[in-house]
Amino acid sequence: IMATPVKNVAIPPRGVDYRGKLVLAPMVRSGELPSRLMALHYGADLVWSPETVDRAMIGTTRIVNERTGTIDFVRRPSYGQQEKPVDAKESVIFRLHPELEANKLIFQVGTADPERAVAAARVIAADVAGIDVNAGCPKPFSTSGGMGAALLKTPEKLASILEALVANIVPEFGIGISVKIRLLETVEQTEALVRRLCATGITGLTIHCRTTPMRPRQPAIRGQLNMIRRVCHEAGVACLVNGDVLDRDHSAKLVEEFGVDGAMIARAAEENPSCFRTAADGGLAHWNETSRKYIRMALDVDNKFTNTKYLLAQMVPGKEHETYSGLIRARNYTQLVDAFGYDEMRADAIDLDTHLGIAERETGKIDKHRVEKINKINHNNKAAAAAGGNMAGERKEERQKKKSALSERGASSAASARDNAAKAEPAAVVAVAETVVEAVAETPKASSPVPNESIPKQTEPVALASS
Template sequence: MAEEAAEAPPENGSGCDSGTGGLERGVAPIKPQYLTTKEQFHEFLEAKGQEKPCRETELDIRGKLYLAPLTTCGNLPFRRICKRFGADVTCGEMAVCTNLLQGQMSEWALLKRHQCEDVFGVQLEGAFPDTMTKCAELLNRTVEVDFVDINVGCPIDLVYKKGGGCALMNRLAKFQQIVRGMNQVLDVPLTVKIRTGVQERVNLAHRLLPELRDWGVALVTLHGRSREQRYTKLADWQYIEQCVKAASPMPLFGNGDILSFEDANRAMQTGVAGVMIARGALLKPWLFTEIKEQRHWDISSSERLDILRDFTSYGLEHWGSDTQGVEKTRRFLLQWLSFLCRYVPVGLLERLPQRINERPPYYLGRDYLETLMASQKADDWIRISEMLLGPVPPNFTFLPKHKANAYK
């Protein structure tokens, strides 16, 4: 999925990044156009195939560090932070194709790219070939991206029960039509993100990867868990290693449980073309620097506060500095703080490195701010936000969207 930084259905369509970026190149909201029969769909593809010029279908990002498309938390200001610390490839939050076709501004805002994002893609979610193809055709005309990714990893019921996300792994005819249709109308490479399967003990990815390769997918990212598992078990990197051979020569990126340079090194030893980083970036966005410099960074609380200060500055720039923009920035900051509090400073660890699925015990930091940043209480996250954005409005409340089921 858009890695589930939030497992609850996000607000404003697929995500909450409803900033002022909106429609690229002045595109007005459009009325959805649906291809109602298989014959119309195939006629559309045939016509598009005749129109299509030759295009570059390769996506050369082997060995690059790829920041996952994180629902809710993977907004543009957060991606700017990760780019500063060494993320090579970024992707917008999951956008629902039907919402885009209906011209929802909040959905189009998810596609906005910052100038620092030199390799940038967008991720689409949908269940039907006609809407996904029409949406891809629209994006091809209106936004500047380096690739388009299909979300076949989202586990949440709201998406799955409508036939999207992980459900496509069991709907191969529809899945194939979606891939082939989108490929016909896009001038950029098409990528796919999948899980190991839907059920915990029934792996599907190794059988699906050769099909995806034959359908024309440029690159696949495999999250090493099934839909049923969510985050309750460690990612299965042994299975990802098996899938590398099944995907060849198509590049396969691996995703799951990377929180240190040692984790990244082990992942690369499986033969994957590169790694995608999701929760690890939320717990410590400087992870990209650690991987590139092969070191553990004992970052100070004041350095971490500076990162948060930069995030708020980027947020006010992106969402606006009026009252509404300040409170939108605050709520996205609080969502991020609900992950950042799980980080344990290197200087306090009894053994290195920290493991991503270990719940840190309560501890006292080396100063007041470090202790405050380790708090699991929303009141303390609000206190940090007030250091950066001023007092919260009267009757302010905050409930994090994600469900911390990683530690069951």
């Protein structure tokens, strides 16, 4: 992929140029180390870390993990004047691989304050190829603190954060600073924002072609892309496009059509990381291949089991009932490799289970009827997206008309529950399925299926992918 801008800003000595690159998007839960290594394995040029809040990084300790060969940023629990427990464990805030991710990892920080942004960046800047500021996440855990998409409402604050990073991190560590944003409501607003941000000294800007209120099921809007690319190129800043980018071949078409410098893939990579290779190089790999490689990488870097299980649930088609149900029931790595039939990994799985303290967990039970309902919701969501992504919006309008009458009949809470299920993204559906299994497994004495009340309301259905 390549586009020639009018001019280029200087790339710092240890930084990377985003031009000509197809990259992995920053994704909560879906952007941990094994996922990034999978993307690189299949041809991603660069990988973004998940958003990490500045306060979480500040005060961490950098250690070299001899067991995994990784660099871990850990936080040691504080017990005040109390005696430290014998089995006290450090919390790993962020883990990277210094060899496999060398010169390819961009660390994304969630921040709403210039000083904290610089402090957090200083902790990790020596180990990454760039620092990216999240100004696009619409989820409450980010916006409630004035971070993410909330920064789009305070452009001067966002600009001051970028300027602080450019002034302090670039000369000290020799890496570039970039930002990821969303579209604003009007072309004029978006243009003014992009122009202001490009004047801060950044080397790259990623535009997620959706507005803040839009959900991933709604088609990306590319009507402003030519303007954004033009403004970026006038300042010499690389411009990446994000939003409904399907694979490497598709990204090449977008680059050719809009003249942008590269593309960022999110949800497609979550479902099948081989999307980073071209059709000529093999195209999308079968789920069994990607699952096997993913589990191998997860074992190699001691990935948290619940994260591994979640990612595999995105890769394995629901129709593969035997493997899928075995995956959902698994409560440690040994049970997981047994479910997939990967006998060659069993010894390593047992070792990691022992290391993580999860070896004694019993296989979870599963409510087959509940899983069938979940798969049906998943199927309906995909059908809605294929039909244009706005069916949920049409249903919402109809519900608004009936809201008063429903309330009078005392049915508003039931309708709300159905609405939440209808709006759930496929990723959230898996989370619900896992919740069902874990809830049953944690209550072995229960003789009946888990009641509906035991399934927590999904308040964060899509805090996983940025595209």
